[in-house]
Amino acid sequence: MSTRKDRERIALLQGTLDLLILRTLVFGPQHGQGIARAIELQSEKTLLVDHGSLYPALQRLEERIWIQAEWGVSDNNRKARFYKLTKQGRKQLADQTSQWRRLTTAIGRILGPEEA
C-alpha cells in the first residue's frame, strides 16, 4: 500500500524520535500508541512513526531513566503501559531542544530562503 500520501511523509531522522517522544510526554503520561499518534497529529501527519522503532526507542529512554513506565488504564478502559518524563528526562529535553533549534537555524541559514 505504497500510496502517494505515504511517500510525502518523512521518515524520522535517527535520534530525532527520542526528542519527539520526550516532547510529547511534557503534556502528561502517555502510552506507546498515544505517543505515536500524537507525533503524527502534531506534525500534521508529515512525520511517520515506524512503530517498529518506537518501542526500542522507548526501551532505550527507559534504560537511561529519562522516562518511567507503569501499567495503567487508557481513556477507553484498556490496559496500557504509560510513560512519563523523569526529572532527568525533562533536563534532557531542554538540552536537546535548544541544540536542535541551533542546528536547524544553522542549516536554514546555509540553505537560504525557500525557493518558490
Place this chain on the structure above:
Amino acid sequence: MVHRRTDEDFAREIEAHVALEADRLIAEGLSPEEARRTAARTFGNVARARERFYESRRVLWLDELRQDFGYTLRALRRSPGFSAIAIATLALGIGANTAIFSVVNAVLLRPLPYRDPGSLVLIEPGEIGLSPNWATAAWRERARTLDGLAGFNGPRAVTLIHGAEPEVVQATDVTWDFLPFLGVTPARGRGFTQSDATPGAPAVAILSDRLWRSRFASDPAVIGTSVAVSGDTVTIVGVAPPGFRFPTAGAIPAVGLPVDTQPDLLRVTPERQSLNVIARLRADTNATAAGEELLAIYRQAGKAEFTKSLLDRTRVGVAPLQERLVGDLPRLLWLVMGAVTFVLLVACANVANLLLARASTRQRELAVRGALGARRGRIARLLLTESVLLALLGSAGALLVAYASRGLVRTLLAERIAHVGVVPIDWPVLAFNVALAAITGVCCGLAALPGARRINPAGLFSSGMTTVTSRSLLRRALLSAEAAITFVLVVGAALLAQTLWNLTVAPKGFDSDRTLTARVAPGLPLGIRDIDRADPMARSRYFADFFSDLRGQLERIPGVASAGAVSLPPLGGTSAGIVGVRLEGRPAADEETFTPVAFVTPGYLRTMRIRVLAGRDFTEGDRLGAERVAIVNQAFERRFAADGAIIGARIADLDGKGQALYTIVGVTEDVPDRSLRTSPDPLIIAPLAQMPAGFISWGALTFVLRTGDSNPIRLAPEVRRAIWAIDPNIVISEVVTMRERVAAGMRGERDSALLFGLFALAALVMAAIGVYGVAAYAIAQRTKEIGVRVALGAGRRDVRRLVLGQTLTPTLIGVAVGIGAAVLLTRLAASMMYGVTPLDPWTFAVAVAVLVTVALTATWMPARRASRIDPIVALRYE
C-alpha cells in the same frame, strides 16, 4: 538499573498498542475486522519488534555467547580433522610458552622463600667474593646501611657415617644466626645458638628434610643422637623445614658440575673463616650507598691485614640476592622466551590459515546466515568464538605439554638455580596460560576475519568463484609471515648448533677420552692438626704423602693405566693462587693480578695428556727440600715472558721481598680453566710435595684416572672401595668422567641449541603444514580454472608451476623478510655464540635452502595431484 522487563510484559504492551490503534480506527468508522488488520499492518512486523526488544536486553550477549559456543562446539565436532590439527598446533605453541614461562616465573618472578626477600643482598668483596672474618666482624659492628648480616661457607662434600657404609653428603657451614636471619625455623628440634658457635663447644648439625627422610627414615628420635661427619662426632639438633632451599650464591662456579641445591647438613661455623655474606639493607638506603660504606669499613679494618695497594684495588660488590642467584640465566631465558613466542606466532598464522580455509568452505553456510538476517558483527563473532574456543581447548592441551615437559625444562634451564626447588605450575602460570590462549584465539580469529568479511551472499549464490583472490592473498601473506619467523628460528638454531659444535671440537689441551675423575678430600688426622701450628709444613707433607700413596693404590686397580691428582682441575675454576707475580730480573707486569696456582702429583700431566711444550715434566725428585720448581702454561709465557727464554726463569712475589717462589722448568699447552669459551688465565703448576704452608687448607684434590674402559664410570665402585679401604672418612665426590666435566662446561650452549633446535623444528613442521594447506586450498579453489587450462593445452609442468607459484613466492618473500629480521635479531644473541659470527653467510644460505626445500616438499603432493586433474572431471565440478 531499571527493573528488568520480561518478554511477556513487552508482548502485552504491543498487544495493547494494536488494540488501542484498532479502537481508534473503529471510532473513525472502520469495521472491527478491518480496523484490527490495519492496526496490525501499521505496526509492522510484531515478531521483529519483539526480537529487537529481546536484543536490547543486556544479558543478550551472554545468551548469544552460549549459543555461539554451543554451535561452535558442534561445528568443531563435525570436522574433527581440522579441529585436531588446530588444537594440536595451538597446544604446542601455547604449551611451549607456558613451559618456558613456568621457569621464568620460578626463577625470576617468584620472590625468594625467605622473610622480606627484597631487602636481601649478597656482599662480595674482591674477586672471589668471600669476606674475611675481620671484615665480617667490622661490618656487623659498624655498618649503618645494613640491618643485620649472616654468613655461610660451602656447600662441600663430607662423609657421613651412620651405620656401616660411609655416605658422601653436602654440608654447608653457616653462622649461628643464619636461619633466624632468613626467617626460617627448623621443623623439628632447635636451631643454632650463639653458644654453639663458641670455640670448644660440641659440634652440632641440622639435617635437611631430605636427608632426614632418606637416611634416618623420618625418625623423630634422631634429634640428640650423634653421627660421624668426616671423622668428627656431630650431634644432630634439628631438622630443616621441607621447603627450605639454601641460597647457594657464589658457591656455584660459573662453569662446573651441577651443585646440589639442598645441603644435607648445616653446621655452625664460628666466624673464624672467610664467608659468603648475605645482609639485609635498611629500607632507607640502596645498594650503592651500602657498597660505599662497606668498602670504607673494609679498608679501615683491613689495614692490619692487607697491603695498602691491595686494599686500594679492592671493591665491595653489593647486589640483590635474587639477581646474583640467577646469574646470567635471565639473558638465556629471555632469549628462549622470544624464540618460543615466535613459535606461537607461527602456530597462530597456521591456525588463522586453517580458519580461512574453513571459512571458505563455510562460505555458503555463512552467506545463508547473512541472508537470513544474521548481522555482520554476529558472523564475525561466530568466527572469533571459534578461534577462541580452539585456543582454549589448545590451552588445556598446552598445560599437558607444559606438565609433560617440566622435567626437560628443569633439566635444561632451572637446575642451575640452587634456590628453585621445583618448577611449579601454579596460579601465575595458569593465568599466563589462559590469558595467552585468549589473546592467541582473538589474534587467530582477527587474522582470519578479513576473509570472512568479504562474504557476499548475492555474489556467492550467483557464482562459486567470487572473492577467492583477495582471501588467498591473505593466506599467502600469512604464509610469508610463517616463513619469515621460521627462518629466524632456523638461523638461530643453526648458529647455536655451530656454537656447540665449535666448543666441542675446540682444542682443549687435554684428552678427555676414557678418563675418570673424582674429588678426594682426606681431612686431617688429629695428630697433624695438633702439630700444625708448630710445624707449618706438616700439612703439606701429610697431603703429599697421602696423595702419593693413594695414587699408587689407584694405579694398581685393574683397568687403570695411570693416575694423577690436581688441586685445580680443568674447568673447575681458579679459586686458589697468589696475588702479584713477576719474573725475577724483569719489570713487573702492569697490573697486580691474581695468578692461580695448581698443585699436582707426579703423573698428572701425563695422565691428562697435557703436552709439555718446552722443558720437562715433574718427577718424583721434585720434593720438599729440593729446588722449588713450577711449570707454567702458554698464557703465562705470553704474559710474563713475551720475549721467550722462560725456562730457568724464577717466579717472584710482586714486592720481591721474599725468596724466589719457583724456578720454571717447563711450559704446557693452555687448558680451559673457567669456561670453554674464555681463554685461560696465566697458570702456575707446582708439585704438591713442595706446597707451601697455607695452601688448600681443606686438602681436596681431584684425581684423574686414565683407563682402558670406553665407559670409565664402570670403575667408580672399585675406586671408592680402594679409597675407603684406607679410611672410611675420606670424602669422595664428583665422581664423573672427564667427558661429563667437559659437557657440563657446555650446558648453557647445549640447552640453548637444543631448545632452539626444537623450536625451529616445530616451526618448520607448522610451516610445512601451512604451505601444504595453502597449496591444497588453492587447487581446490581453482580446480575449474586448472581444468580449463589443461583443456586449452597446458601441460603438467605448467600446472605444477602454477601451484608452486602459490606457495614458493610467498615463501621466498617470507625468507627475504626473515633475512632482514635475522640480521637484526641474531646480533642480540651474539654474546652466546662461539666461533661463528651472527651474520655467517653460510648459515643463512643453508637456512634459505632448508626453507625452500620444506616449501617444495610440502607443495609437491598437492602439485602432483593438480597436474593429474582431468579437465572433463574438473569442468563438471560443482
